[in-house]
Amino acid sequence: MSEADEIAASLTLGALLEVSGWPKPGNVHRTRDFEDTRFEHFLASAVAAYPVLRELAEAAASRDRVPLGRYLYRAVRASRSAHTGGNTNLGILILDTLLAAALARASLDRAEVRREARRLARETTEEDAYYLYRAIELAGAGGLRRVGKGDAPDVREPDRVLREGVTMYEALRASAERDAVAEDWVSGLRRTLRVGTRVLELSTELGDVNEAIVRVFLEELARRPDTLIWRKHGLRAALEVSRRAREVLRLAGDGPVTRCRELWRMDEELHERGINPGSTADILAAGLGYACRLGMRP
Amino acid sequence: MSEADEIAASLTLGALLEVSGWPKPGNVHRTRDFEDTRFEHFLASAVAAYPVLRELAEAAASRDRVPLGRYLYRAVRASRSAHTGGNTNLGILILDTLLAAALARASLDRAEVRREARRLARETTEEDAYYLYRAIELAGAGGLRRVGKGDAPDVREPDRVLREGVTMYEALRASAERDAVAEDWVSGLRRTLRVGTRVLELSTELGDVNEAIVRVFLEELARRPDTLIWRKHGLRAALEVSRRAREVLRLAGDGPVTRCRELWRMDEELHERGINPGSTADILAAGLGYACRLGMRP
Numbered sequence: 001m002s003e004a005d006e007i008a009a010s011l012t013l014g015a016l017l018e019v020s021g022w023p024k025p026g027n028v029h030r031t032r033d034f035e036d037t038r039f040e041h042f043l044a045s046a047v048a049a050y051p052v053l054r055e056l057a058e059a060a061a062s063r064d065r066v067p068l069g070r071y072l073y074r075a076v077r078a079s080r081s082a083h084t085g086g087n088t089n090l091g092i093l094i095l096d097t098l099l100a101a102a103l104a105r106a107s108l109d110r111a112e113v114r115r116e117a118r119r120l121a122r123e124t125t126e127e128d129a130y131y132l133y134r135a136i137e138l139a140g141a142g143g144l145r146r147v148g149k150g151d152a153p154d155v156r157e158p159d160r161v162l163r164e165g166v167t168m169y170e171a172l173r174a175s176a177e178r179d180a181v182a183e184d185w186v187s188g189l190r191r192t193l194r195v196g197t198r199v200l201e202l203s204t205e206l207g208d209v210n211e212a213i214v215r216v217f218l219e220e221l222a223r224r225p226d227t228l229i230w231r232k233h234g235l236r237a238a239l240e241v242s243r244r245a246r247e248v249l250r251l252a253g254d255g256p257v258t259r260c261r262e263l264w265r266m267d268e269e270l271h272e273r274g275i276n277p278g279s280t281a282d283i284l285a286a287g288l289g290y291a292c293r294l295g296m297r298p
Numbered sequence: 299m300s301e302a303d304e305i306a307a308s309l310t311l312g313a314l315l316e317v318s319g320w321p322k323p324g325n326v327h328r329t330r331d332f333e334d335t336r337f338e339h340f341l342a343s344a345v346a347a348y349p350v351l352r353e354l355a356e357a358a359a360s361r362d363r364v365p366l367g368r369y370l371y372r373a374v375r376a377s378r379s380a381h382t383g384g385n386t387n388l389g390i391l392i393l394d395t396l397l398a399a400a401l402a403r404a405s406l407d408r409a410e411v412r413r414e415a416r417r418l419a420r421e422t423t424e425e426d427a428y429y430l431y432r433a434i435e436l437a438g439a440g441g442l443r444r445v446g447k448g449d450a451p452d453v454r455e456p457d458r459v460l461r462e463g464v465t466m467y468e469a470l471r472a473s474a475e476r477d478a479v480a481e482d483w484v485s486g487l488r489r490t491l492r493v494g495t496r497v498l499e500l501s502t503e504l505g506d507v508n509e510a511i512v513r514v515f516l517e518e519l520a521r522r523p524d525t526l527i528w529r530k531h532g533l534r535a536a537l538e539v540s541r542r543a544r545e546v547l548r549l550a551g552d553g554p555v556t557r558c559r560e561l562w563r564m565d566e567e568l569h570e571r572g573i574n575p576g577s578t579a580d581i582l583a584a585g586l587g588y589a590c591r592l593g594m595r596p
Contacts, residue, residue, distance in 0.1 A: 002349070009349065040508060298380075
């Protein structure tokens with residue numbers, strides 16, 4: 001298998017493992033669908049992005065500048081046309097396009113991947129931003145309307161980006177405060193890479209990938225309020241979910257967290273209230289892709 | 299996306315949708331693992347085969363003879379090294395390698411794909427048979443020891459195939475009576491293509507891919523005893539499972555079969571007894587790949 005295929009396969013599997021992480025409270029997973037977006041839609045999206053990620057990895061390995069925005073747009077377009085549901089993977093692909101390019105240029109070492117990701121992010125242009133905005137528009141992402149209300153144009157105006165000369169880096173930096181995906185992209189995937197390392201460690205230790213995935217998801221929720229919940233339901237709701245995650249981890253102790261009754265109750269309740277920790281899930285999906293590239297095998 | 303990528307993505311998604319078909323009684327699915335082989339192992343296997351299927355489709359489109367056996371072996375090897383479980387996709391890949399090659403050479407028309415598949419199957423050589431045997435060995439497939447006890451060498455003796463000049467077509471023809479996958483391969487994928495057409499129709503009609511998958515699985519079980527059950531547990535057990543499938547379909551009537559309590563009971567019972575309708579699932583996975591190539595979108 002070529003290195004570009006290794007990268008594409010790892011990131012694809014990361015997205016599949018993430019949506020199969022069961023039960024990740026509030027998210028779509030094996031036994032939970034949203035009204036318009038179902039588990040199968042995530043499977044189809046993940047596979048559809050594969051050839052675009054491979055091509056991106058190939059281009060990144062051989063060319064000096066990689067049109068990250070355009071690849072992002074193409075990956076979102078391929079995903080959209082592979083299923084009939086709502087937004088499944090915009091956040092994942094924002095992270096995965098950068099991750100694929102960085103992996104194609106660096107060794108697997110975390111610090112090196114991060115350095116390369118930061119460099120690639122800073123090199124993005126207005127054209128990348130234009131395609132980012134078009135990708136956001138195409139994905140029909142929920143709760144993202146407010147991205148860029150700071151010093152970048154509104155997401156509904158991709159043409160203004162070109163006119164005003166805002167780069168993808170600047171656009172995402174302007175959203176970083178309210179969007180964990182944007183924040184992580186701008187940072188050179190710090191959190192994604194940390195999460196990937198952690199889940200690899202834990203799955204090796206536990207011998208159970210699903211348990212490791214759910215546990216790391218809860219750890220991340222416990223550590224940081226989810227920004228999708230924050231944008232849609234307010235900071236208070238996001239902090240409450242973090243508190244619940246800490247509570248579940250406390251109750252589970254050293255035992256398997258997926259057997260903890262409180263976790264299933266939390267999943268039930270978040271779904272009833274329509275509360276979806278989507279940003280944390282995006283980081284986890286990209287992190288799982290890195291873990292797979294590091295050699296994590298279910 | 300290139301045509302080879304379209305083919306690989308379709309067959310990969312077919313395998314993912316199949317294992318996610320829920321509840322397909324007796325099989326691994328979203329909420330059922332086998333002791334050593336889990337849902338995640340199927341995800342990893344499906345993704346790992348993607349680049350091999352793409353390369354095979356590319357080769358089939360441009361070259362006259364395609365080393366089907368060697369691609370099968372490579373796909374099985376990639377799948378094996380992507381996870382730590384048991385055999386996940388040998389049967390699927392036997393069908394999918396032929397299907398990928400036929401799709402790369404024909405239009406999407408069922409009769410034409412079938413004609414091409416038959417031609418490709420008949421053109422296989424001793425080398426293809428050698429790699430088929432090695433693939434079977436590598437997969438550690440359950441219940442397959444007896445393949446070829448007729449007029450082809452035992453699967454544990456891949457070298458004898460070369461010495462005796464048995465082709466892949468002859469080897470699989472010798473197993474066709476006791477193995478639905480071999481039978482379908484030899485026939486030019488008749489059942490795979492029919493199942494794919496049916497599931498596409500039904501999922502369009504019902505607007506629910508999972509419901510369509512489970513229903514077609516039951517229809518196939520009802521129609522023909524599963525040959526993996528037959529080999530492992532005897533014909534009587536296989537016929538009993540077919541009878542149960544008919545009963546579930548009768549009870550569900552025109553309503554959603556996945557809501558039928560008897561289906562969940564059947565799943566429970568088959569898992570308790572270790573009865574796995576694996577051949578029927580393999581045909582379904584390949585059929586779903588064809589359906590996806592025809593444009594089925596979850």
